[in-house]
Amino acid sequence: MPLRPSPAAPAPGPVLERLDAKASSLGGGLTIRRALPHHARRRIGPWVFLDHFGPLPVTPGGGMDVAPHPHIGLQTVTWLLEGRILHKDSLGYEQEIRPGQLNWMTAGSGIAHSEETPADESGSMHGVQLWLALPGPVRDIAPAFEHHPTLPRLDLGGTEVTVIAGTLDGHTSPATMHSPMVALDIPPGSAPVALPLDPAFEHGILPVGGEVVVAGERVAPGTLLYLGTGREQVDVDTTQGHAVMVGGAPLFEDILLWWNFVARTPDEVVEATRAWNAGELAGPVAAYQGDRLSAPPVP
Numbered sequence: 182m183p184l185r186p187s188p189a190a191p192a193p194g195p196v197l198e199r200l201d202a203k204a205s206s207l208g209g210g211l212t213i214r215r216a217l218p219h220h221a222r223r224r225i226g227p228w229v230f231l232d233h234f235g236p237l238p239v240t241p242g243g244g245m246d247v248a249p250h251p252h253i254g255l256q257t258v259t260w261l262l263e264g265r266i267l268h269k270d271s272l273g274y275e276q277e278i279r280p281g282q283l284n285w286m287t288a289g290s291g292i293a294h295s296e297e298t299p300a301d302e303s304g305s306m307h308g309v310q311l312w313l314a315l316p317g318p319v320r321d322i323a324p325a326f327e328h329h330p331t332l333p334r335l336d337l338g339g340t341e342v343t344v345i346a347g348t349l350d351g352h353t354s355p356a357t358m359h360s361p362m363v364a365l366d367i368p369p370g371s372a373p374v375a376l377p378l379d380p381a382f383e384h385g386i387l388p389v390g391g392e393v394v395v396a397g398e399r400v401a402p403g404t405l406l407y408l409g410t411g412r413e414q415v416d417v418d419t420t421q422g423h424a425v426m427v428g429g430a431p432l433f434e435d436i437l438l439w440w441n442f443v444a445r446t447p448d449e450v451v452e453a454t455r456a457w458n459a460g461e462l463a464g465p466v467a468a469y470q471g472d473r474l475s476a477p478p479v480p
């Protein structure tokens with residue numbers, strides 16, 4: 182696969198595009214459905230990577246153990262539906278996250294982190310991990326980590342929507358953003374909601390449980406529904422399901438996604454790979470017991 186940056190390609194107006202996620206097994210029975218990047222649609226606004234993992238029952242001592250690895254040029258969002266994950270990073274943060282809480286990590290010029298299921302966890306592992314590209318002028322900013330234990334929630338006629346990022350109906354998430362965007366959690370509710378949207382944004386709906394009806398289209402986990410641009414609102418029915426919505430202003434830059442890096446040119450990827458494998462990109466994740474991951478060879 183040649184390394185080639187991809188341009189923004191937002192639909193010029195409202196569409197309903199079904200994008201099948203690529204399912205893979207990460208061992209231990211954990212299924213990951215990767216909705217972005219997709220061959221037919223590389224990103225939605227700044228969102229370049231959407232993973233939905235689980236649900237999977239966790240036995241004590243089992244679960245997730247992702248060894249230290251680096252990121253550059255992006256922000257990562259961890260949002261859990263069930264269970265707990267322990268984050269440790271090269272800035273010295275050690276933070277457990279639970280459903281309803283937000284881990285929001287800014288990689289910028291470089292950060293390393295690990296993600297583990299706490300040893301005493303015996304519930305379920307279920308959540309999403311999302312990445313968004315930082316715009317060119319700020320993509321080399323200093324790395325940062327934010328944990329937000331509570332987020333704004335709005336009762337929209339019997340469905341309590343959480344504002345993970347951006348603003349909904351005057352309620353704004355505390356997560357630090359570097360381009361206009363939104364991310365919402367729409368849990369099972371008692372009635373369909375009419376979500377107000379920014380018509381300048383492109384949007385997508387990721388079902389994470391049950392069946393969701395969006396603008397009359399039925400979708401279930403494993404399918405991302407791309408809504409295009411130009412919508413003032415959209416009807417979302419989660420009476421039988423649970424969904425995460427992402428959106429944002431199209432980022433009109435050619436972006437190159439490789440391994441855990443968001444870059445602009447192959448040379449940047451080659452340099453980040455060299456620097457990580459030489460121990461020069463980000464510091465150690467001191468709190469993690471075990472070896473770190475190596476960057477794969479660049480094609």
Ligand code: MN
Pocket residue numbers: 250252257294441
């Ligand atoms: Mn990561």
